[in-house]
Amino acid sequence: MANSSQVQDLLRFLTNDAKLSLTVSMGKIKAFQSAELVTVAAISSTKIDVLKPIFDDEKQAKQVLAAAKRITKKRGAGDDTPASPVKKKKQKFMPGEVLTPAALEESLELPEACRSEEELSHSSVFTNRAPLVLAFAVTLLKYTMPEQPLSSRLSLAQAVVSANSRTKAVSIGLESGKSAEEEGWGEGQPSVRVMGREIKVLRRWGYHADVREEQETQGSVTAVGDEEEKGPPLWGIDLESMKKKESGEVGGRGHGSGGSDLPICTPQSARTYLLKAFETQPKVPEEMHQENESAKKPKIKKETHASRMADKERNLSMLLGALELLFESWVDSLNTKELDRRAWSWYVRVRPDVESGVAGWGGKGIVPLAEILKLRREVGVGEKVKVES
Structure with missing residues (x-):
């Protein structure tokens, strides 16, 4: 079973790189898990006949395989980092950091x-x-x-x-x-x-x-x-x-x-x-009773x-x-x-x-x-x- 980060990486690949709609992508996650194709490297090294049963449209299967091969070639064989990597910040809990x-x-x-x-x-x-x-x-x-x-x-x-x-x-x-x-x-x-x-x-x-x-x-x-x-x-x-x-x-x-x-x-x-x-x-400051024009209103601490x-x-x-x-x-x-x-x-x-x-x-x-x-x-x-x- 893929872990949560692998599932999200797979969804990013299918939507951003393979150009599938998000609705289609989410509906295919279980099929990819069953076929043990939860990483871009695994998808790129498989055959089109393995991907065809996952999709109703053979064109989509070819589209996904081509995208996986293209990305794997760019990264270099054996590098199984996410298709759309997010750089981690050095400081803990920085905005945008990928947290465990x-x-x-x-x-x-x-x-x-x-x-x-x-x-x-x-x-x-x-x-x-x-x-x-x-x-x-x-x-x-x-x-x-x-x-x-x-x-x-x-x-x-x-x-x-x-x-x-x-x-x-x-x-x-x-x-x-x-x-x-x-x-x-x-x-x-x-x-x-x-x-x-x-x-x-x-x-x-x-x-x-x-x-x-x-x-x-x-x-x-x-x-x-x-x-x-x-x-x-x-x-x-x-x-x-x-x-x-x-x-x-x-x-x-x-x-x-x-x-x-x-x-x-x-x-x-x-x-x-x-x-x-x-x-x-919010508190509305009460006005002081003014006996003459020189009376001052109370100061409010900022x-x-x-x-x-x-x-x-x-x-x-x-x-x-x-x-x-x-x-x-x-x-x-x-x-x-x-x-x-x-x-x-x-x-x-x-x-x-x-x-x-x-x-x-x-x-x-x-x-x-x-x-x-x-x-x-x-x-x-x-x-x-x-x-x-």
Whole structure:
């Protein structure tokens, strides 16, 4: 079985070098794996009769073989580096660097969740709706798909946000026409349901095995999921990016993890969005009672960029803590399907109030964390439940 990096390298070769559409390429990955043709060198050294059964069109088979031979000749025999190599940066976790699986997960770590009920009940965040959906989805997936690594949870959650934003933009008249999903982009790809929405996904075969091997090499004992029992980690596919790329539109090139050009919702962008999205409610300075014209207004201490980012990170920490407490209260009494179904209704109850229509697009409002805590399942006499289904 090919590891995750080999699968992504193969997809890059098929789309960039062999000039196949992404949809066709993704549909052929399993066939290439079964034929043990997961590298450019292996493909270039095979015969056309081996490739023909993989493709319905003999022309495509010849196209792929010719591309593989051309690239192998350029690189020199025996060099099995990716067809579209990405140079690694010397400094760890530099933007654009191809990270190992364990390093990728480490680079995506979110602030530790604050779980102090006393503190949460007196706190709030100031934000717009999209990042709140993202925070809900990322946290929900810890309980409905615990086998998924953080990189996958971020990608899947971002796919939910993107799909919802597209739907909302159409409903208020900011965009028109059919979405990529409605036009059939990604058809045939597997899908999962997150917060009530079907998300097309790309399987990351071998990823857990890569993490496990790396951890064993480093002497780590961190547990990882078993793909055979739970299925492989997933990427959320960015269907709009896929549509734009294959239609030749400007800006349609997807940006996958570690420099991949696969049309996925990248975990890095989702993490950055979370870290920047949750502000403290702006304070309006009170004017001093002026007894005469010489009275002065109070001075406001100017915030630095670092202090603002630290404040946002703290707010994210508290929001994640409130959401964890919410989902943990229900996880033992609801199955994953029902927990996913209710998550959207809980989000609707606490989302910030904004103006309707175009005027409210991107509008921000206050989210009291106490309102999230009120949605928890209350265990006591008669197993009283706060939220009705």
